[in-house]
Amino acid sequence: MPSINNTLEPSSEAHAKTTTAKINYMTIDPTQNAIEKLYTQDKGYAWVIMLACFFNLAFSLGAVNAIGVFQTHYLKFMFSTVPAEIIAWISTTSMTMTLSCGIFSNMIASRIGIRNTAMLASMISSIGLLFASFSTKVWQLVLTQGVIFGFGSSILINISFSVPPQWFDTHKSFAMGLIASGGGFGALFLIPIITKMLEVSSFAWSIRVLLIVYALITGISSFLIKPRLPNTGTTLVFDYKILADPIIILLSLIGFFIEIGTSVAILYFPASIIDLGYNPTLATNLIMVFSVFSASSRLISGYVTKKINAVNILIFANLVTSIIFMALWYNSKSMGKSLAFYILFGVFGVPYFVLQPIIVSATYKYEQISIINGFIYLIMGFSLLISVPSIGKVFQTLGKRQDYNQIIIIATVCFSITTILSIFLKHSLLKKQKPSNSNKSQIDPVKL
Template structure:
């Protein structure tokens, strides 16, 4: 993304001032402590560290969900249908996105620190309650809904804060923060694997609850805006759906998440189906996480030079091809390892670049709302997609054949390319300056 692309939406869209005045009843001015230091310097890097730590636990735990999925399928609930078990991960993932729409109004009411603290307490509480659960419906409620709600609040705060502290390095900052999910997987996966083996699932959840409290609690101490800013007070503003940029990002996120969850939840189990051990499948989750972390950071860095949408188109095309040729047609462990590494590297840039596009295209007061709207579509995708894929695995795959899980995931990544092409066209037409920038 070039320098011209990073020009603030509020600076280039003066014709929308009257519209923003009409919405003024939804806005509240923050009174938190602020810091008028220049952007991209000093305290901004403390904010960046807190954002990385915030992302480590919510999505680090979800990225490591393959460990739980394998444990549930093979150990805890071996006689339960996969589509029933999948509701645990469905609600964890969907609530982690769906409930992001509430973050804007919480920030308006409680500020950045207060909102982050609410997310910390709710998320840690969900994991603690999960430690006492023995049935699927109980885990759906605790590890799924409650943990997911806390996570959604945490991550939405984390993608808003860098837009207040970074300007020149906004893409790198958001990429680094979101890469925390990959870093979290590298930490959480081995801890979860060893704790399940040595201590059992109750103490595994208690350890994760304590980690969630400590890591995300840091943001509740250090987060603050760099200067006074306004935040949309309403939970959601459907007027944003009239903007084709928001709408296309929403549909892209919807299909991408279905494809991504097919990888997240079933790749580890497909390794075991090759005849390999659960320990190896857990180790490969760490490989995936390392490449995923690199992919998120690199996409943010390369966006300014190559253009966000070009990166998205190429990466999703590569992901779909690898899923078909290596994961689906490959029948050996080396082929699976290469596939998992490449998918980890190329499948994740939308998590970073959608937030970058939103931060550059919308006024700061609307960033949380639009991120929440995109998250709403992603959460809906989880509710629709995960049970559907579980049903296909149960009925068509007879709980042993992963072929159609892989094909569905690949098709979803290919579909997103259509929306990216349309998004590029819309941005080029909406602002002449984009014609001089890589996009």
């Protein structure tokens, strides 16, 4: 991956100061040559960065992916008399904050550095979990598990997606795929722990155990994170041109609708298994099955982009997902069909979450990645903010808290829309590639 040219013109000291003020925390210093030789891409400390970012996502996104366990506990036990649309605000706030606040990571890191920002984010999330363990009401969990934990996790996720592209070139697709799979593998580790604690102890102690594991792992991983290139930034300048970039707009819209469809499956599938007559333990254990296939799909999706067009993968995955919602889960009365849906959804419903950061890192310069990822995730968070309560209302009023067909139709429509948008995305990427064929820094790993 070629380096970014931020060399200042010597003609004017004032011009130099102005230019420097616009460089953010991932910008390359004019004296970076020696550092580039010391920290080469695809070697040495690059693998430490990959593992650190993997573990950060494993426990930040993993905790969010495991929220289905808590959602089932809230719906069926802890708040069984509370309307579903009210309960939904806990998961809504948690997922919204986790996705949408990453846009602030660039501003914070430009002042205190990437490592300090990551460690601060880990501490904030841990405080949120600590307060959540003492919460007994919906509004308290919205504030603690939702706002505080979600904010810290969002900063950590953004940094973990934005730093690795500096460290990888040849193996970037593999590294980003592995990092993105962290959420799935993390859920696989956290779900049995949370489930067991809910069975043998209490909700409070299930949160406290999560807190101990989260604080330990993300604290160590955050300490290991650092930029490959020196920090020369002093201020944050948001590039409003990204708001008019068709590629970013399309990626944001795809993420908007994918979040709606995905939230239906993640939040309501375990409860649907209980309504089929199976016990809650089996329902939550199936989330582990989903996590295995989800993590494997993310890892494989990232790797195969070196051979297969990333957007073609996205188009195919979204199309298949829109089909299986109606073919397998809609009106399902058997465990066989429902399980088949959940497994296939784990395979085809999640590639966007690894392909999106790969496409961004392959298409844009290093210093743009954090802001672009933050903006896309902000839109995805906004999607959850308006959709999850609405879906809960539909499930409460039309589904009478037992019929899932109405929300399944919503998910089907959303993934159908993403299929169409993905086709437009491919066209936009091809159009962007044409004038930049001579510049190999553009869209290199995403073969079009």
